[in-house]
Amino acid sequence: MSHRRPRRVAMFSVHTSPLHQPGTGDAGGMNVYIVELAKCLAAIDIEVEIFTRATSAALPPTVELAPGVLARHVVAGPYEGLAKEELPARLCDFTHGVTRVWAGQRPGYYDVVHSHYWLSGQVGRLTAERWRVPLVHAMHTMALVKNASLAQGDTPEPESRVLGETRVIRGAHRLIANTAKEADELCRRYDAEPDRVAVVHPGVNLNRFRPDPRGVEAGRAAARARLGLPPGALIPLFAGRIQPLKAPDILLRAVARLLVERPRLRERIVVPVVGGPSGSGLARPEELQKLAAQLGIGDVVLFRPPVGQAELADWYRAATVLVMPSYSESFGLVAAEAQACGTPVIAAAVGGLPVAVRDGVSGVLVPGHRPADYARALRRFADDPALSARMGAAAARHAESFGWDTAAAATADVYAAAMRERD
Template identity: 35%
Template sequence: MNVVVRHQAEALAAAGHQVEILTRRSSTELSDVQLTPGVTLRFLDAGPARPVPKGDHEGFIDAFRVRMAALGPYDVIHSHHWFSGMAALPLARLRGVPHVQSFHSIAADESTPLSAGERAESPGRMAGEAWLAQTSDAIVAISEAEADTVVRRLGGSPDRVAIVLPGVDGTLFRPTGVASAAGVASPAEVTSPAGATSPAGRGYAVVAARLQPLKGLDLAIEAIAAVSAELRPELVIAGDASSDYDGYIDELQALAARHGIASGVRFVGPQSRADLAGLLRGARVVLVPSHSETYGLVALEAAASGVPVVAAAAGGLREAVVNGDTGVVLDSRDPEVWAEALTGILSNPAFARRLSLAARERAEHLDWPRSAEGLLAVYRSLVGPGDEGWRHTLLSA
């Protein structure tokens, strides 16, 4: 979500708009900053100035709204995630300003399978999401799958739901040998990150995600373990541990040990955008085994890097990865089925090459200026063309 918010904001600013990104202050060391000309990031005091589980954010909504009320004026208020929407929609109504809502993830009732979405993280989330979907002036979904969920589960009106696909920076996320923005071709990257040598030259596979059960990291470990030893790559897991799931990394490490591949699974922590691009560029395959994804931005970033993706057939991943063309999409969560798909890529360089070329070609048509233009079309439908140069506020929970 943060990647989408920032890149869309920067693309809006490049098109002549003024954008403020508002988010909750999670550290006393954070202060307002201009990210790029036309984009200001502001931290609002709502709740303690430290990270807290997302399930606790509901208690900070009123305080966030009070702090936000001192800012502006804005021509459009666009909330990202339900917490932001609950704070912003009443204020937008008071000011007579259009309110646009994006969810990025939508809660699932506890009686539904995990693959249907995230669990409700706080008491008011499910009701709040439905209210936002039914009351906001427009809903921006990131995929057909998310749009369908907004209409079917939350009761949003189809004529107020617009789909705006994310973009990807094709100069940062690029295949090995493709010129960077500075015009310098990247060197071949055939070893694991942080200078470690891949086992027997078999390279490495990547999972990049927040470390929580929803992302299906257990399936990634079990799938890699099921690949034959002569083909099996190292599994590199990149991402920050979620504060909601203390001890989850220990569980994953124990799982790898039970399957006899403890030395072949490495956790490299959260990565900067540049480091993630380099990590993906050197991978032989990227796994996206999530139970639920509204789109799957990592899959698009892997595509731009010219790396085949093996993804779960969950939500927007069916749209982010073209099965058999840019990667492989699997309905099954059987590790043996995943291992078979991985083996098909790892053992067949020609097939892997075909997937890589098609993935990069598709990604080249999806950039952030195009994504921002999709947003502007939604905003114009609410504000009118006018002279534009609007002041937006994008709220990120």
């Protein structure tokens, strides 16, 4: 029986490119996950080639993201203007493009296929079988889980996705779940075999997302100065894709309620919303701005487009608290990143967020999605200015356990187990 580790992994990310800016369109935590995991796998001598759909004719066929990490652009349908919902019809084209690359390599060039999200899993299932290598799949989100906790007015995932996910789960040699709860959902909702499911927590780039070495309070003051934010303000931050699933409206409604209760807070509160419309939010890109005006808080809400990772770390450090009222999160990388910067988190007690956030220590978990409950949590930070620094120091310590090197080592073990089973 083989006990070898892979030399080279073919990683599939059909609908979103590792080159895309997180927080725009369909790019989010999964993009960060793929890039950071690939870099850390390469650091332990496992080469990674990421296959993704070409979205521009100007893109080169390959781009080296880091030593040992290559992005391959596969032509599958029109470059631009193709919605995620239209991609299932292009999966045959994508599979053909992947196969052409494989045909030009020597036999046994790839040892493992690792697919991300159900669209990639469809391609992964076919290619892994053809290449006679194991398929490792990460769901990231699941249709049945999302449909069980939809935001008001959001669109349910179609039955075709549920069927596609089920086929991928049955065809995978190993499934990677972000948390034990996600592993349970895979088994309970999709009848996944428990011994084929491995729990690997996502990581955080602890070199990029870290507290200011001068301390949380000094770092907050410096970050606010760089971003042009008032030094003594109460700053609850939302960072991420603007769509009903992420529930930024709950933060705005909570702030409006808080200002009714504490009108003098208006003089010292700033509510940054950093991100761009995504998913069903693309249909109404100005909806959140209109809501802020309707609630009478347009003067305190600061809308900013998605930013690069270095500036995002500054927004985290500048915030009093990150607010993450999502209806569904497989893990919640944003929460882990903010804590790594020394910023506590108010989060919905859903999905993987109870793992990412240590309730009462590194942040506050809120059951449900009532704005009044989030206003109550925000009031704690308004009434106790030292609370953010106290929880922030604990948050930074908590986040230290989520390094990408740990996640990469655990993922490599999953690859090895899948290879043993395939052999």
